[in-house]
Amino acid sequence: MAGKIDARLKDLGIELPDAPAPAANYVPYTLCGNILYISGQVPLRDGRVAYTGKVGQDLPLEEGQAAARTCAINIIAQARAACGGDLDRVKQVLKLGGFVNALPDFTDHPKVINGASDLMVEVFGDAGRHARFAVGAGSLPLGCAVEVEAIFALRD
Known part of the structure; x- marks a missing residue:
């Protein structure tokens, strides 16, 4: 039987991909106790x-937001892998960090990374509210165009 978060993803029309493999000499996530650190995910x-x-x-702002949302989908795929397939283990999205490929005079970084932040709240509800940098x-x-990293708290 699918969990609550899997059902929510289905309601949102989101099919998670397999967790992307790392592109260099690092791991896609590490787990320390109940804290899950997810490496930066690209779109x-x-x-x-x-x-x-x-x-x-x-790219216009709206495509930057879509890129951030795609990064967030990949973050959730990594979390699913780290949780052995059970996203209901996610207790809280603690923090997102967003990097936006932009010119020096661009100032809408927070609006771009809202594409990832909004998805976390859509998927996890209040547990998706998090600290952040952009x-x-x-x-x-x-x-x-965008890269996003994440820190989650997990249930046992």
Whole structure:
């Protein structure tokens, strides 16, 4: 029987991909006690980068938000892998960190990363509310528009 979070994902029309493999010499997540640290996720879809370029120059704000949402979907896929398939183990989304590939004069980083933050609340409800940072970067791996990392608290 599917759990509460799986049912919520289905209601939202979200099908999680398999957790993306790391692109370099790191692991996709680490678990220390009940704290889950998820490495930065880029906007991969079907094994390909779905959003590249600088937000505000190559991509409008709305596409930057969609890129952040895609990163968040990949974060949830990593959390599912870390939880042995049981997303109901997520007690709280503690923190998201968002990096936006943008020019120095771009100032809407928080609006971009709302694409990830909003999804966490849609999926996890009040447990999806989190602390956060959103900063600009001159470039990101693979030319990605956005990268998002996460910290979760898990139930036993």
